[in-house]
Amino acid sequence: MSLVDRVRALLGDDAVDVAATHDGVPRVAPASPDAVALLLGTAREEGWHVRIEGAGSWLPTDAPVDLALTTRRLDHVPAIEPQDLAATVEAGIGCDLLRQQLADRGTWLALDPPGLAGRSLGSVVATATAGPLRQGFGSVRDHLLGVTFVTGDGRLVQSGGRVMKNVAGYDLTKLAAGGFGAFGVIVLVHLRLRALPRADQTLVLEGSREELAQVSEDIAAAAVQPAAHELMSPALARRERWLLAVRFAGSAALVSAEETALRAATGGGGRFTPLRADEAHALWMRAAESFATRPVTFRIGGLPDSSDELLDLLQHQVGDEWISASPGVGAIRWGGETTVDRLRRLRRSLAGLEVPLTLERASWPVRAAVGHFGAYREGVGPLVAGLRRTFDPAEAFVVAVEGAE
């Protein structure tokens, strides 16, 4: 029996779509977590290699495999609990759809990941791609109460739960978040929500990178606590010069007090321009989507006081055309065109500064060569390898974790 027939027999005719993939790999869309488990159990028996896809809009769907597993039919929302500020969501749902459903119930997931609006929630979790809101609300893992994932040999593993705090057993959720699918397919996510902010105001300031770096320091030194505090390159912001965008979200009293504090901290007067809601939406949306259109995207985790130095290094080694940086937390996201050699050299330079580079998006040959994480520090490699063997004993998942270095 062919692979396609086998899967059809297992999951039904409509679960497999042969024509849709550009590389001729059959794409399987299981309709439930149990179906995912069934499929991967069979994959292990048959020795099939699998790549995980969400909406297919973030990571290129080009890993060489026997079948593509898409979570796009796992798009149910079993529970949104506004009074608990928690939700349980299947991982294949698009972020835009989820955002709408949450807003209808007066709630908000304070994450603004890069990529297209329809990107699947599962891909955001698996790649731990947080956006500018990480300044005020933390990284992806800070929004997760628990996940359920399916291992490479088809076991459903639940971790965490839907309550606010949970230390029952080891926190496997942390492994799933940012694991790039190396440990399993995330099928269900329990989210920590916030109330939809009553007020949401973005202010921007244009200038040279140096000027804006100074303003950023003033903001950090004063007790201003923005939800986002992002330095964007001209191309990304679609402006003449660099743009510093500061966003406040919360009660009306908070937002107006923060705005006053921002002005006081940055020399008063009208230096910052407030954006209308539609302008602000367009700015953040365009910046997020821009990264989905560049061939390569990576993030680096520096410290606030090294932000400037790191931007110089990027400019020097790979250019600084598409950059979005959170100087308050030291994180920088880069998009653009570059080579395997340059990426490797950059990663080495950064490692010398104790700064990790995580490759977020690139074509398979680049991912395979460079790896999402590259070489680990001493002693970490065997741990990661051991964890992969634990969750994917037959190496069913084709993920370029370390790269070929």
Added chain:
Amino acid sequence: MTERGGFEGLDSCVHCGFCLQACPTFLATGDEADSPRGRIELMRALEAGELAPNDPGVALHLDRCLGCRGCEPVCPSGVSYGRGLEASRALLAERRGTPPLVRAALAALTGTGGDMRATRLVYALARALRATGVPGKLAGWGRLRFAFGMLAATAPKDGGRRWRSVEVGGGRPRANLHRLPPPSMTSPVLLFRGCVMQGLFPHVHAATVRTLEVNGYAVRDAPGQVCCGALHAHAGLRGEARRLARANVAAFGAGGDADDAPPLIVVNSAGCGAMLKEYGHLLHDESDGVGQRFAARVRDVTELLAERGPRPGAPIDATVAYDPPCHLLHAQRIAAPPEQVLRAIPVLRVISTPDAAQCCGSAGLFTLVEPEMSRAVLQPKLASLAQARPQMIVTGNPGCVMQIGAGLAAAGSPIAVRHPVELLDESYRAAGYYA
């Protein structure tokens, strides 16, 4: 004594550990066995008979307890640690006897054994040696040199040398002259003299009498009084302690026979005061609560002074660090009165180091019998004092004066340690109250 001899005070411990960081010996070693919670575990096992009192593993850690009771005021469930400790030490003493060094020290310092003449001779010799100025020069960290430092620290200080009295508002200090209150308006109090206070700190007694009189107390003597028994009780010699307590109850009069309430008993040594206030517990089984009634009459000198203000004296332009004795702050829970006394001295700046409330490591005979732990406990206090740089340290307990004084001398610091009433006395003298 209570049925379980004090062990019942440990029952409410639920092992939360909130006492750990309040324990100077735990901070020194990081060892649970040197913490209040760990020691409670040992004491409970002692009471239950699971551990023997002569087990060296028990004795080591109970001996190493300072008895500072710093753990008591931080305990949410109100464990009576001190009582449990004394009950345990009584068991230990019963089983292994009292170490010769402790016996000797008790005999020399408190006249236990009945020979007060020998004790008086010891103190006379000590005073003579102190007067030569030699001990101060020999002070250091070794066992003997530390003892010299302790002795040197007891010397009366020449107050005018370290700072000057300042005149406020241009007036001469004498302008503050106040008449003493008429005898009809004064309250009689009985002074508890103690042994070390009487032997080495007579100048503090004198200052106590003078400053109390300025504040309307008539200080009288209570003949026949003896040592308070604190050192004995700490060493597990409960019988001795009870004997001394009975003698003191008799000397100070049980009172209650006339209409007049018996006079209050004033004490200027925190360690003695804490013990006197424990007479109710110590003499629990004596007839009609004599211990209880005695204890209710005991006041620290700063309590009495604070009750009357005290009257302000002349300014002293100096910065002093107040270091509350454990037996005042933790055992008697007296925090504000000493500071009120110091505030009666205009201009004086009183500072407090972050770990002021922590034991100095003196703890009665502890400094002699557990020198290593005692010095380890003293070190952090010396370090924070070195950082705060006061001109003088003020503390209301003879052991603390000697311990901190010896530590400072060993560290080469010129800072002196004094009793708060000494400062008030000096301020009153400058104000002309004694003219």
Added chain:
Amino acid sequence: MTRDGRSLIAALAGIVGARHVRTALPERITYARDGLPTHRRVPGVVVLPGSRDEVIAIVRLLAALGVPFVPRGAGTGLSGGALADADAVLVVLTRLNRILRIDPRNHLAVVEPGVVNVRLSAAAAPDGLLYSPDPSSQTACTIGGNVAENAGGPHCLKYGVTATHVLALEVVLADGQVVELGSLSGEPWGPDLVGLFVGSEGNFGIATRITVRLLPIPRAVRTLLADFAALRTAGEAVSAVIASGIVPAALEMMDQSCIRAVEDSVYAAGYPRDAAAVLLLELDGAQESAVAADAETIAGILHAHGARSVTVAADAKQRERLWQGRKKAFGAMGRLSRDLVVQDAVVPRSALPDVLETIARIAGAYGLTVSNVFHAGDGNLHPNISFDGRVPGLKARVDEASGEIMAACIAAGGTITGEHGVGLDKLRYMPLLFDGDALAAMRAVRRVFDPEERVNPGKVVPVHACREWVGSVNAERGTRNARADVRSDFRVPTSALET
């Protein structure tokens, strides 16, 4: 005692000095319990290393000899997690108490595991910073212990539990290998092994250096005390506050029994004794006007939901008093009875009113006194059962009632521990929450870090309930948590005199 045991003690003494090895029975007995005194295990040997290098040397020695060991901080844990059996070495980390670095510009600190929680905040205060996780035991517990348990505290409602604040770790694995996890920025540098390590209850090794995030001390703070005539009303008020969208820094509840225990203690805070429950709320932030406005809104919500009165702390001193009462409440329970079991469950916040009633009903049915003091804003319950362990059969009734309370919390969609950890105490509830696959996955992960299951053996995962996992050993069965077959001939002396 065996020759092996003696040579082990000698070897440990060679590393740390004889005075930092504790072998006498009385000394070991003082380490037999943690903050949950219903469990008691006397460790074989206690060793107190004074430096990171000594920890590494000890772990390597124990690896070479195949001896199990248990790391321990201040022993304030509430799940029996830091107890060691007679064939294991207890590695006490209290002496590793140095704050290695405070970086005010980048808001981070590097500490040794034995640093007491509250001391880090004190050290950071001159720079206007604090370490946010504030478990109630913060005056005693160590940051290493906080990392092991993923400790919470009142203020994690707004600022997150320990895991949110740990950026990087230096870890000594079971085999003595030293690995560096995470980075100063918090970007994981590979899979998030820091996140995995935090809360692993000592099963993955010993953290010898911990890098944490510091936060600015909030410039504006309002602390509110609201009192209620019924527990249920207070529970409903919690839901109303959460639903308002304002995130308080902390939102705590205490019931009458707890209020009275605190008011009888040295930490009396002025809570109304006649209240059925009080809520203690804190609002904070950088902007005075916004915090003031939020406080007013919240006070209005509390009044609207049945608060008899809402008072605001007038100054920092009163605020401190209100908080001290709350934080020492657990210890004050000693006033109610000589023995205490503290539970730790989390339920969805909207389920609080019902669950509180269920707990009261269960306690009533068993004739037990339950006091509630807990992190209401997180739905993190701490029912405390007071009892006298000397009464025959009572402890068994307490255990049964605890089991029913846990089952009720799980049925409400909750979990069996929000911040105290599983340790020994909650092993029996793990199969109620996780199926055999999830438990087996946890065990398999543990074996990646510690293949011989030698570090803190017998805790967290009930081995008998694990399904078979590829690459893992056969499922073991037994009432006591089964342990991996560690060969260790080492026996310990019963008295120091033997050595």
